[in-house]
Amino acid sequence: MRRRKFLALMGVAGAGLALGKTPAQAAGNVHFEGYPDAKAVLFDATRCIGCRKCEAACNKVNKLPAPAKPFDDLKVLDGERRTTAKAYTVVNRYQPAGAAAPVFRKLQCNHCQEPACASACFVRAFKKNPDGSVTYDASVCVGCRYCMMACPFNVPAYEYDEPLTPRVMKCTMCHPQIESGELTMPGCVGACPKEALVYGKRKDILKIAHARIEAFPGRYVDHVYGESEMGGTNWLYLSGVPFKEIGMREDLGVTSAPELTSGALAVVPMVAAVWPALLGGIWAISKRNGKVADEERKEAVKTAVAANQADNDAKLAKAKEQAEKDKKDSIEREVKKALEEAASAAKEEEGA
């Protein structure tokens, strides 16, 4: 009971913020385990050779514009890149300390189980589909770019050079193409010559990933990246070197995006319900206090005014006459000033 009262009070102060760690249900966001038949992709960094075939395939199946440098130009790998409005996926090369050969890592949307982008969008332009993919609907997007602020993996890109119809661009897990039957698996997965990418049900993919670690414990870091990061993702990763060595953040935690904001959202109805009652009460009290003071003051004013009524009238008339001559907009202030002068003069006289 006491706790509840405390929480209500905190809510009043707009402070639920303290409740950042309340269960997600507080805002109506029930913990989501993922759709049962959701698909996932496994990327195995120990198999990737950095050929950029996935990049080329992605460009083709999504009909993206041709890049400045062709996909077989591996010089591109010299610099670290990120996804852009013209490239839903990129492969980067890393040289981890102590590793004999460079390691490659493919980057694209991770299709989070509880996507930050979808939770952040104020027009629900993003959708988590039953097949695990997270897709975007440009027909409602306002272009506020809060989704980009929210994505912990810095994935969505924006058409900054579009003056009136900019879209947010990101990997779709080839959802439209698979849905329409054009593809049976994502374009990038199909194009990989080394089977560094595997597509299947998330449950099965997780089993495969753990089986690989078990079979070759010396080869892999004992962690499936994406199994629980930010509440889990539908793109999973295996690596032979620590993930942070290949540009992946290890400090994201397992709290999903909706859980991060549910506390603040839960406070909204509290403020809306409790504030008016509280403020109304304060108003009632202060009004009553004001009334008492007012009455006392009125009494005093009455006596003073009566004594100097005649004097006031004369001065007022004079001021009015003069004001008439003035321009119209200044009349009001002059009269008022005269009134005040008269009142203070009267007071002075009274005091004298």
Added chain:
Amino acid sequence: MTSETKKTLFTPFNIFAGIVLLIGAYLTVMRFTGGLAAVTNLDDNNPWGIWIGFDLLCGVALAAGGFTTSAAVYIFGMKKYHSAVRPAILTAFLGYALVVFALHYDVGRPWRLPYPIFLQPGTTSLLYEVGLCVFLYLTVLAIEYSVAALEWLGLKKLRSLVHKLTLLLTIFGVVLSTLHQSSLGALYLIAPSKLHPLWYSTYLPIQFFVSAIAVGLSMVIFEGTLSHKPFHHKMDATFLAEHDGVILGFARGASMVLACYLAIKIIALGADNNWKYLVSGWGAWYLFEILGFVALPSLLYAIGSRERNIKLIKWTAALTVFGVVLNRFNVSLVAFNWQLPSAQRYFPSWGEIGVSVFVVVVGILVFRFIVTRMPIFYEHPEYKDAH
């Protein structure tokens, strides 16, 4: 009096304003023909720049004088501050209108701004809450402000009708302000991995809310000072007589609010056990912010109001306003994306700064237009006792 108001059109400020308007027009054309890339330094890693960090976050915070003043007068019954209400409401109304105006430059498809409210609300988004509350509050402010406009137009019946709604509107305004001031801070809750831990806190919403009250009170003091010179002849005896009282009272209030804000900042630091970050460059910058622009003004306000030192109070108000602007900049720009290599960090382009200055100048021009015509700094004699 009439000769005073008829000044030459070519004052230094007017010339400056004219130039800014021309630049603004040029940038507007650039933005709507070449896209954001043509005027801004925004990129995929830094999707929000000063049009959000300054125009939105600071704009809304600086306009908090409206709800703090009207709450003090109409709800807490501090009638002696009555003359401060109208300028504060006008500033708030203009402030919010300009925030919405500035957003039209930033978002990709501005005509869709009503979508989240009327077409497909994304209720899980804190930005939705901000949008909805700002929209509703702008409406409330427009109604509150309309009293002055209706007096000017001489529409008595309508005016008294609207005037009767004062209490209701004030309460509604406080609720909405509480919600969106805090939600602006809550916008960043979703990105703990991007905002430096010294600024990221689950208390961000309440920090934004409390600092908004402090800046709201300070803005009333600050802006009263700014308006005093050019619009002195427009101010009636009540306004002038109450002015010092307003300043002293607001200074005392702001001192306490800032102390409370400081406490929340420290609690947040302790709650997340972030003390270790204090001994770093970021820590020094953080301490600079909370000691120089929270603790110091709190102290100076206390001294100023005790010693009735109006001058000190006015300078402190400026310090507080600057401090909150610094805080919003730190959260949205400086400490945001702090882990990115410096080559990928954001710095505003001249075009972005140009648009922000343009928006502010438009605000000042409209403010000047209104206060030289409508009963803002003085009471309309026909409605004198009607308050």
